[in-house]
Amino acid sequence: MPDATEAVARRLRRQAAYCLVDGSPLYASLLKAAADDVEAEGPVRQVLAGFEDDPWSSALSLRLMGAVHRLVLDDAAWPVFRQALIDQRERIRSLLPGGCQTNEVGRCAALLGGFLEVAHRTGLPLRILEIGSSAGLNLRWDRYRYESAEGTWGDPYSKVRFQHSYEVPPPLNRSAQVVERKGCDLHPIDATSDEGGLTLRSFIWADQLGRLAQLDGAIEIARSMPLDVEQIDAGAFLERELAEPRHGVSTVVYHSIFMQYVSEPGRQRIKAAIEAADVFHLRMEPGENVIEVRLDDELLGTAGAHGTRVRWNVDSTRA
Ligand SMILES: C[S@@+](CC[C@H](N)C(=O)[O-])C[C@H]1O[C@@H](n2cnc3c(N)ncnc32)[C@H](O)[C@@H]1O
Known part of the structure; x- marks a missing residue:
């Protein structure tokens, strides 16, 4: 595995550990999965190509998370939402009969x-x-x-x-x-x-x-x-x-x-x-x-x- 690939995976894992300590199991798990994806030459590797030498202090991992979150927050959320319905149709359908289980402390x-x-x-x-x-x-x-x-x-x-x-x-x-x-x-x-x-x-x-x-x-x-x-x-x-x-x-x-x-x-x-x-x-x-x-x-x-x-x-x- 090229050094650059290993280095990117390592920094994603390091950020995952920080996110866990700072109370975000969600970001920790996404960043760990992103590290695995880099090692498998998946889409995360391609998206981060050219950024490998950015210094740790530039927070590349958080910039990646911010970029994706931005898409979710603005109107690009719909295509992602729709794609999930296509890719995960059976899983989502299996959750629907479960009933609405909100427990709202407010x-x-x-x-x-x-x-x-x-x-x-x-x-x-x-x-x-x-x-x-x-x-x-x-x-x-x-x-x-x-x-x-x-x-x-x-x-x-x-x-x-x-x-x-x-x-x-x-x-x-x-x-x-x-x-x-x-x-x-x-x-x-x-x-x-x-x-x-x-x-x-x-x-x-x-x-x-x-x-x-x-x-x-x-x-x-x-x-x-x-x-x-x-x-x-x-x-x-x-x-x-x-x-x-x-x-x-x-x-x-x-x-x-x-x-x-x-x-x-x-x-x-x-x-x-x-x-x-x-x-x-x-x-x-x-x-x-x-x-x-x-x-x-x-x-x-x-x-x-x-x-x-x-x-x-x-x-x-x-x-
Ligand atoms: C939308 S949740 C509201 C929960 C909670 N009261 C709140 O305000 O956060 C409605 C709950 O009612 C429950 N429920 C529905 N019919 C019921 C029944 N006949 N007996 C007991 N629980 C029931 C559901 O399982 C669900 O957990």
């Missing part, structure tokens, strides 16, 4: 005001039951930090911080204590596994890096606070969990961007289980033109689909 910023409202009204600790939890990241909403122009809530050192979620915040000068938390999903994801993390990341819209960072923070918190999401239908879960009355706690059944995935009989079963029990029903689901946050029949506020642009309906909040 939605906690919209749900928070509802939990605080229940705690404020009843003065009781909370027992929270989430249906359609996916990886259960929103079962840990009390471990995240919420910031608005009018106040803050939660751990100031949390790895998940919401700093731009509120247009009109809910009252945040309230406390809430979660004493029991359970979630269910037909297809639970283990956020702490490589496979689960990949699935969760794959559902983040690719140019929304802020959401990706929040997800990474939430996965870190999940590692330090293990919690099983039970694999069971939401209706069956609620029938079992709500069968006996619970005293000394406020039970909150909640869900976000979930009902559209449930069949009509499934919805009826969920509704019947909630109506038969003495519980609060908090939800973040699509209304006419906007996502609504409701507590029982009351409209508490509205938000964007990922929990940004939260506008609290201050009249709904009890002093």
Whole structure:
């Protein structure tokens, strides 16, 4: 193998190692594959021909990554996207039946005001039951930090911080204590596994890096606070969990961007289980033109689909 080829492969591998240390497994794996490709005299070798003598300080590997990323970011993304559908047709088709498995922690910023409202009204600790939890990241909403122009809530050192979620915040000068938390999903994801993390990341819209960072923070918190999401239908879960009355706690059944995935009989079963029990029903689901946050029949506020642009309906909040 010519020296120049070896040298280029070596510098790609060296950059891969730096990218891994600096927190980009994606770039690390792409650069390693690029190094292999150079040694196999593949397209990376051809693209980099003539640049072999550029000094290390000119960051040839990062210039390569930047060039390709630029194509992805501007309108050249479409031909690449289309080509992937051709080259990887069967693989992509095999992933389609898997269902939409977004677990969006940003939605906690919209749900928070509802939990605080229940705690404020009843003065009781909370027992929270989430249906359609996916990886259960929103079962840990009390471990995240919420910031608005009018106040803050939660751990100031949390790895998940919401700093731009509120247009009109809910009252945040309230406390809430979660004493029991359970979630269910037909297809639970283990956020702490490589496979689960990949699935969760794959559902983040690719140019929304802020959401990706929040997800990474939430996965870190999940590692330090293990919690099983039970694999069971939401209706069956609620029938079992709500069968006996619970005293000394406020039970909150909640869900976000979930009902559209449930069949009509499934919805009826969920509704019947909630109506038969003495519980609060908090939800973040699509209304006419906007996502609504409701507590029982009351409209508490509205938000964007990922929990940004939260506008609290201050009249709904009890002093
Ligand atoms: C779009 S995800 C939303 C996850 C989470 N609520 C959030 O807001 O990030 C919808 C989830 O509902 C789950 N799901 C759909 N039908 C269900 C059912 N009948 N019982 C339990 N989970 C269900 C799916 O598996 C999926 O994980």
